[in-house]
Amino acid sequence: MTDTTELSDVDISRPQVTLTGGPPPGAATLESREIGAWFGDRLVLEGVSLRMPAKEVTALIGPSGCGKSTFLRILNRMHELVPSASLTGEVLLDGQDIYADGTRPQQVRLRIGMVFQKPNPFPAMSIRDNVLAGLKLAGVKCDDKNALVEQSLERAGLWREVRDRLSSPGGALSGGQQQRLCIARSLAVQPNVLLMDEPCSALDPTSTRRIEQTIAEIGHEVTVVIVTHNMQQAQRVSDHCAFFLAAENEPGRVIEHGPTDTIFNAPSDERTFDYVNGRFG
Numbered sequence: 155m156t157d158t159t160e161l162s163d164v165d166i167s168r169p170q171v172t173l174t175g176g177p178p179p180g181a182a183t184l185e186s187r188e189i190g191a192w193f194g195d196r197l198v199l200e201g202v203s204l205r206m207p208a209k210e211v212t213a214l215i216g217p218s219g220c221g222k223s224t225f226l227r228i229l230n231r232m233h234e235l236v237p238s239a240s241l242t243g244e245v246l247l248d249g250q251d252i253y254a255d256g257t258r259p260q261q262v263r264l265r266i267g268m269v270f271q272k273p274n275p276f277p278a279m280s281i282r283d284n285v286l287a288g289l290k291l292a293g294v295k296c297d298d299k300n301a302l303v304e305q306s307l308e309r310a311g312l313w314r315e316v317r318d319r320l321s322s323p324g325g326a327l328s329g330g331q332q333q334r335l336c337i338a339r340s341l342a343v344q345p346n347v348l349l350m351d352e353p354c355s356a357l358d359p360t361s362t363r364r365i366e367q368t369i370a371e372i373g374h375e376v377t378v379v380i381v382t383h384n385m386q387q388a389q390r391v392s393d394h395c396a397f398f399l400a401a402e403n404e405p406g407r408v409i410e411h412g413p414t415d416t417i418f419n420a421p422s423d424e425r426t427f428d429y430v431n432g433r434f435g
C-alpha cells in the first residue's frame with residue numbers, strides 16, 4: 155500500500171473533542187528516578203533515571219536484552235502484570251508518582267497509552283468501534299463520537315484511507331494501517347503520554363515511513379517514548395535518546411542520554427559511539 159498523504163494535508167489544529175472521565179488535557183512530562191527491576195531474583199535494570207519531556211519524542215535504544223521494553227512497561231504499570239516482577243524507584247507523571255498508594259493502574263494506563271510491536275486491533279470489530287474501544291473499556295464518555303473517530307484517525311494518519319469504510323472490520327486493513335488504527339485507538343482517550351514498543355518492526359518500509367510521519371505529527375501534542383532497534387529511525391523521529399546497555403551478567407543501565415543529535419554525532423561515552431555506529435548489538 156502506497157500512501158501519498160503529506161503532513162501538510164492533515165488538519166490537526168482543531169480543538170480536541172471533549173471527553174468526560176478522561177485524562178487531564180495536554181502532554182505531560184514523565185520522569186523515572188533510580189528505577190530498578192527484577193524478574194524473580196534476577197535484577198534486569200538498575201539506577202535508571204530519565205526525564206522524558208512533554209511534547210517531545212524520546213527514543214530508547216540499545217542491544218537486545220538490555221531492558222528497554224521492561225523499562226517502557228514500568229512507565230505505565232504493565233511490569234507488575236508479570237507475576238514474578240518487582241521494582242524499586244519512582245515514576246513521576248508531571249511530578250506525581252504513578253506508583254503512589256491508592257493510584258489505580260487502569261487510571262495510569264489511561265493517561266499513559268501503549269502501542270505494541272505487533273498491531274493488535276480487534277479484528278472482527280469495525281474500524282470505528284476499534285477507535286472507540288479504549289473509551290468503552292475505561293468508562294470515558296464522549297459528547298461527539300463521530301468527531302472523535304475522525305479526529306483520532308486523522309491524527310494517526312489513517313482518516314483519508316478509511317473514511318469511506320468505517321464499518322469494515324479492523325482485521326481487513328493492511329499491517330501498517332492496523333498499526334495506525336491502534337495508534338488512533340490509543341489517541342482517542344487523549345492520553346498525556348504515548349509509549350511505543352518497536353511499533354514498526356513488523357511493517358514494510360512504506361508503512362514504517364507513514365508511522366514515522368504520524369509520530370512526527372503527534373510528537374508535538376503528546377509526549378512520546380519509543381523503543382527502536384533502528385538507528386535511522388531513532389535519528390529521524392526523536393528529540394532525545396537514551397542508550398541502554400547491559401554488560402555480561404549485569405543489569406541494564408542507561409549509559410548516556412541527551413539530545414538525539416549529540417547521542418549520534420558527539421556522544422561522550424565510547425560504548426554509545428560504537429553502538430550508534432553499528433559496531434555491536
Ligand SMILES: Nc1ncnc2c1ncn2[C@@H]1O[C@H](COP(=O)(O)OP(=O)(O)OP(=O)(O)O)[C@@H](O)[C@H]1O
Binds near residue numbers: 218220222223
Ligand atoms: N517476563 C519475563 N520473565 C523473565 N525475564 C524476563 C521477562 N521479560 C524480560 N525478561 C528478561 O529481562 C531482560 C530485559 O528484557 P527486555 O525485553 O526488557 O529487553 P529489551 O532491551 O527490550 O530487549 P529486545 O530489544 O530484545 O526487545 C532480559 O534478560 C529478559 O530475558
